[in-house]
Amino acid sequence: MKKIDFEQLKSTPNTETLSILDESGQVVNQDLMPDLSDEELTELFKQMVWSRVLNERSTKLNRQGRLGFFAPTSGEEASQIGSNFAMTTDDFILPAYRDVPQLVQHGLPLYQAFLWSRGHVDGNKYPDNFNAVPPQIIIGAQYVQTAGVALGIKKNDKKTVAYTYTGDGGTSQGDFYEGINFAGAFQAPAIFFVQNNGYAISVPREKQTAAPALSQKAVAAGIPGIQVDGMDALAVYTATKAARDWVAAGNGPVLIETLTYRYGPHTLSGDDPKRYRTSAEVDDWQRKDPLIRMRKYLTDKGIWSTDQEKVWEDEVNKQIDEAIKKTESIAPQKVSDFLKNTFIDTPPTIKAEIDAYTAKESD
Amino acid sequence: MAKLSMVKAITQGLDEEIKRDEKVLVFGEDVGRNGGVFRATDGLQDENGEDRVFDTPLAESGINGLAMGLALEGFRPVPEIQFFGFVFETMDEIAGQISRTGHRMGGSRKMPITIRAPFGGGVHTPELHADSLEGLLAQTPGLRVVIPSGPYDAKGLLASSIRSDDPVVFLEHMKLYRSFKEEIPEDSYTVPLDKADVKREGKDITLVSYGYMVQESLKAADALAKEGIEAEVVDLRTISPLDEETIINSVKKTGRAVLVQEAQNQAGVMGQVASIIAEKAILSLESPIGRVSAPDTPYPFSQAEEIWLPNKDDIIEKAKEIVNY
Numbered sequence: 001m002k003k004i005d006f007e008q009l010k011s012t013p014n015t016e017t018l019s020i021l022d023e024s025g026q027v028v029n030q031d032l033m034p035d036l037s038d039e040e041l042t043e044l045f046k047q048m049v050w051s052r053v054l055n056e057r058s059t060k061l062n063r064q065g066r067l068g069f070f071a072p073t074s075g076e077e078a079s080q081i082g083s084n085f086a087m088t089t090d091d092f093i094l095p096a097y098r099d100v101p102q103l104v105q106h107g108l109p110l111y112q113a114f115l116w117s118r119g120h121v122d123g124n125k126y127p128d129n130f131n132a133v134p135p136q137i138i139i140g141a142q143y144v145q146t147a148g149v150a151l152g153i154k155k156n157d158k159k160t161v162a163y164t165y166t167g168d169g170g171t172s173q174g175d176f177y178e179g180i181n182f183a184g185a186f187q188a189p190a191i192f193f194v195q196n197n198g199y200a201i202s203v204p205r206e207k208q209t210a211a212p213a214l215s216q217k218a219v220a221a222g223i224p225g226i227q228v229d230g231m232d233a234l235a236v237y238t239a240t241k242a243a244r245d246w247v248a249a250g251n252g253p254v255l256i257e258t259l260t261y262r263y264g265p266h267t268l269s270g271d272d273p274k275r276y277r278t279s280a281e282v283d284d285w286q287r288k289d290p291l292i293r294m295r296k297y298l299t300d301k302g303i304w305s306t307d308q309e310k311v312w313e314d315e316v317n318k319q320i321d322e323a324i325k326k327t328e329s330i331a332p333q334k335v336s337d338f339l340k341n342t343f344i345d346t347p348p349t350i351k352a353e354i355d356a357y358t359a360k361e362s363d
Numbered sequence: 364m365a366k367l368s369m370v371k372a373i374t375q376g377l378d379e380e381i382k383r384d385e386k387v388l389v390f391g392e393d394v395g396r397n398g399g400v401f402r403a404t405d406g407l408q409d410e411n412g413e414d415r416v417f418d419t420p421l422a423e424s425g426i427n428g429l430a431m432g433l434a435l436e437g438f439r440p441v442p443e444i445q446f447f448g449f450v451f452e453t454m455d456e457i458a459g460q461i462s463r464t465g466h467r468m469g470g471s472r473k474m475p476i477t478i479r480a481p482f483g484g485g486v487h488t489p490e491l492h493a494d495s496l497e498g499l500l501a502q503t504p505g506l507r508v509v510i511p512s513g514p515y516d517a518k519g520l521l522a523s524s525i526r527s528d529d530p531v532v533f534l535e536h537m538k539l540y541r542s543f544k545e546e547i548p549e550d551s552y553t554v555p556l557d558k559a560d561v562k563r564e565g566k567d568i569t570l571v572s573y574g575y576m577v578q579e580s581l582k583a584a585d586a587l588a589k590e591g592i593e594a595e596v597v598d599l600r601t602i603s604p605l606d607e608e609t610i611i612n613s614v615k616k617t618g619r620a621v622l623v624q625e626a627q628n629q630a631g632v633m634g635q636v637a638s639i640i641a642e643k644a645i646l647s648l649e650s651p652i653g654r655v656s657a658p659d660t661p662y663p664f665s666q667a668e669e670i671w672l673p674n675k676d677d678i679i680e681k682a683k684e685i686v687n688y
């Protein structure tokens with residue numbers, strides 16, 4: 001594959017998974033090497049390390065009761081960070097519950113992501129110029145909304161794109177099909193990611209669908225679909241960058257399936273992966289680790305070292321410490337505030353409830 | 364007899380119904396090997412085989428559409444919706460299709476489907492998982508909405524629901540799954556549908572509730588008794604259609620009623636209970652009907668659950684206000 005031919009992919013799914021760096025950090029597809037400077041390459045890797053550290057710290061903070069909901073991301077750094085790295089902050093992101101790393105890289109202050117995790121509304125108060133919505137919980141809902149944001153972008157004559165994420169399980173929802181079909185029908189500038197980590201909680205990918213690839217679902221919507229090695233940040237970046245250029249040029253939406261894996265449990269709310277997968281399988285995937293191969297590639301290139309990584313990890317840990325401190329200093333929520341946010345034009349019944357709760361709250 | 368938590372009583376009940384009737388099928392997201400996210404179907408696939416207990420693709424509308432199709436082929440489906448907060452995904456299959464089949468086909472087809480789902484709040488789930496959306500379905504003709512308040516009732520009501528030829532939405536309060544245990548007979552038994560239950564007798568005031576709020580009402584009744592107020596606690600068990608007789612008899616006896624629901628106030632099930640009392644027992648009332656419910660906002664973020672959810676103190680306060688009216 002020399003150049004990604006999106007026009008061709010509309011009718012024919014790619015039969016070979018796109019990859020650039022193999023497990024040992026060797027370039028196996030020079031033709032598709034992205035045009036990234038050394039600084040950009042190290043920045044991409046630094047964000048992946050950031051995400052890995054954030055995953056580990058979030059897990060610990062959750063165990064200590066300092067964070068609430070958390071969906072582990074380790075193993076998915078190439079897919080999450082590699083894709084987001086090809087976007088601009090003018091693009092509009094519609095993430096799912098596992099896509100907090102992309103959302104923060106897109107501009108959400110980390111302490112707000114932590115507030116969201118802890119179940120505090122201040123985590124979801126976004127400034128007007130932040131092109132994002134909070135992580136979606138309802139599987140598939142973000143896909144249909146992405147078609148809408150993308151159509152809005154098109155009507156507003158912007159040169160940006162809307163992008164969204166779901167998982168392998170998410171492709172079974174009606175909303176998934178409706179979203180890609182609507183975006184196709186309106187030729188709207190949207191990029192749909194399917195992060196195929198092999199499981200929807202406990203249900204293996206093979207049980208979701210008889211389709212051999214999830215990317216091929218794009219064909220029915222008349223839009224290009226491409227399957228990418230989701231443990232390879234350069235492959236994910238290349239596919240996304242090419243897709244973004246193509247989509248932003250007015251050619252309609254693209255669907256990208258990344259083949260990846262989550263090392264941890266589905267979430268930290270009681271999932272026990274031993275019930276549905278073997279540790280040998282986890283080991284197999286860890287050999288494909290996205291950080292190992294990228295680190296090897298950068299080190300061989302002479303632009304990264306373990307010392308540098310250590311310094312960076314310390315800095316990330318400091319950022320996390322500061323963010324969690326700030327999170328813990330935010331005032332508790334009030335029912336009267338929820339009531340005030342329920343309507344813009346507050347009806348009399350709600351006004352009465354606001355008065356009653358305000359009186360209680362000042363007790 | 365063994366003491367079981369509500370979730371274990373439900374698992375045992377499902378197992379018995381699967382064995383009792385070969386047409387019973389249990390399915391949903393993660394119900395197979397994983398045994399459900401709350402472990403309500405734990406071990407059922409190993410025990411009964413993948414033919415009877417199986418995972419579906421991830422789509423709630425698909426799950427209940429499958430249930431309806433299977434019912435048309437003579438099966439007795441027991442689908443699970445992983446969290447009732449996701450019911451909006453499948454409102455058409457439940458409220459638009461399954462519940463109307465008897466009506467649409469002039470009584471020539473039945474829909475013996477029991478849709479199970481965890482609901483309610485107070486266990487710090489992420490956004491959009493916890494909610495009390497039962498009112499949406501209580502307003503739907505052709506559906507029974509059944510909500511147990513503890514392990515014993517859960518197993519017996521589940522058996523009755525599965526054996527019923529009408530569709531049932533069976534809601535399991537998440538906070539009740541593991542909060543206490545009750546003696547559960549090994550053998551299968553039923554608890555009747557359409558029948559409320561007096562969980563505690565009293566002469567001064569009636570507390571009507573269902574689900575987890577029954578437990579809060581019982582706690583409130585204990586506290587009120589210490590102050591000389593004898594509260595009767597009525598557990599609706601089937602919230603739609605309502606057992607009017609039990610409600611009216613209790614109110615006639617006590618002359619006072621406080622209606623307790625975890626759901627938001629507007630258009631809740633207790634609005635219907637208030638209407639029944641007003642229509643059929645108003646002359647027995649010695650004071651206005653009192654209501655305890657959640658404020659009219661969407662379900663709150665998890666850190667604010669405690670200040671948002673009604674609790675025993677709210678019930679005590681309201682009960683005293685009504686008694687001293």
Ligand SMILES: Cc1ncc(C[n+]2csc(CCOP(=O)(O)OP(=O)(O)O)c2C)c(N)n1
Nearest residue numbers: 098137138139167168169170199200201449
């Ligand atoms: C509509 C809806 N149904 C069910 C769930 C419960 N649930 C949360 S995550 C999940 C599995 C999702 O799997 P997948 O799409 O593969 O994404 P992953 O979590 O693996 O990233 C399920 C069933 C939900 N959040 N929303």
Ligand SMILES: [Mg+2]
Nearest residue numbers: 167168199200
């Ligand atoms: Mg998945």
